[in-house]
Amino acid sequence: MFDAEFVSDLIARAHDAFDVLSVRLGGERVYVSKSMLTGVHGCEAQYLTPSPFEWKPSTARGFVAHKAIELHSHWSGDPTPATLVEEAIARLGDEPSRRGGWVAGLNDGELAELRGYAIERLTRFLQDFPPLDLRANPILEATMKWRPTPCVELVGKTDLVIGRPEGRISKRLIIDFKTGYRSHHHRADLQFYALLETLSREVPPRKLATYYLDYAEAEVEDVTEGLLVAALNRTVAAVERHVELTIEGRQPVKRPAPPCRWCPLQPSCEEGREHLALVDGDDGRQGFDDA
Numbered sequence: 001m002f003d004a005e006f007v008s009d010l011i012a013r014a015h016d017a018f019d020v021l022s023v024r025l026g027g028e029r030v031y032v033s034k035s036m037l038t039g040v041h042g043c044e045a046q047y048l049t050p051s052p053f054e055w056k057p058s059t060a061r062g063f064v065a066h067k068a069i070e071l072h073s074h075w076s077g078d079p080t081p082a083t084l085v086e087e088a089i090a091r092l093g094d095e096p097s098r099r100g101g102w103v104a105g106l107n108d109g110e111l112a113e114l115r116g117y118a119i120e121r122l123t124r125f126l127q128d129f130p131p132l133d134l135r136a137n138p139i140l141e142a143t144m145k146w147r148p149t150p151c152v153e154l155v156g157k158t159d160l161v162i163g164r165p166e167g168r169i170s171k172r173l174i175i176d177f178k179t180g181y182r183s184h185h186h187r188a189d190l191q192f193y194a195l196l197e198t199l200s201r202e203v204p205p206r207k208l209a210t211y212y213l214d215y216a217e218a219e220v221e222d223v224t225e226g227l228l229v230a231a232l233n234r235t236v237a238a239v240e241r242h243v244e245l246t247i248e249g250r251q252p253v254k255r256p257a258p259p260c261r262w263c264p265l266q267p268s269c270e271e272g273r274e275h276l277a278l279v280d281g282d283d284g285r286q287g288f289d290d291a
């Protein structure tokens with residue numbers, strides 16, 4: 001159980017910080033999500049020139065598989081992953097949303113690709129997890145929002161939340177499913193969700209878990225006071241950077257890193273091209289280790 005005074009102080013600190021930043025925003029609105037945090041804490045030049053987001057079958061498999069998992073938890077009988085994914089795609093295609101419109105507009109080839117990706121992801125989930133017990137209050141794709149001022153809104157969508165608080169006793173577990181490699185961003189994403197849950201519901205979650213479907217491994221972290229304070233500091237710093245860059249005209253700092261590979265500025269960015277040449281071994285030092 002978290003100390004009530006600590007939670008109240010954390011929320012008050014967040015309100016104070018975002019009140020000050022709202023004045024500096026001068027009426028502009030900012031949505032703080034996990035991708036905004038990763039972006040502004042990464043290369044600031046890229047943050048100011050984001051690539052337009054487009055769904056692809058490989059990136060949409062997550063929300064299709066989550067819909068299929070949701071259907072599975074209420075389905076009577078023992079449906080196959082293919083049946084669940086087919087039903088999920090049909091229902092998503094009827095959704096009056098951007099992603100619903102995207103699903104409805106897919107051609108046969110794109111649908112087949114999406115189906116394949118989503119079935120793979122769902123099958124891994126069903127193999128690794130016991131059926132979700134509805135008494136544990138599982139929520140898939142739970143949306144969380146907290147708006148301390150009219151200019152600042154914190155938003156997040158968790159893959160799976162299990163449990164519910166009992167009074168001030170934290171009992172919730174937040175799980176994110178990932179395909180592919182581990183990244184330190186994944187832990188930071190969950191810490192942001194823990195902060196968001198604390199600010200909006202006034203009871204922190206108990207644990208955070210990133211589950212890597214390809215490796216069948218989980219990284220689990222206890223939620224602590226230190227974790228929540230660090231998450232708040234990182235979030236406030238992100239909004240401050242956003243204000244400096246977009247309102248106050250500070251020059252962006254370039255931070256070469258793996259995202260240089262798909263950055264739209266890369267053709268004219270010396271730092272980014274040098275970085276990629278270095279990691280690709282094309283910097284004139286090739287073969288050094290073999291000498």
Ligand code: SF4
Nearest residue numbers: 043045260263269272
């Ligand atoms: S190429 Fe890399 S360093 Fe250059 S702007 Fe893009 S992300 Fe930043």
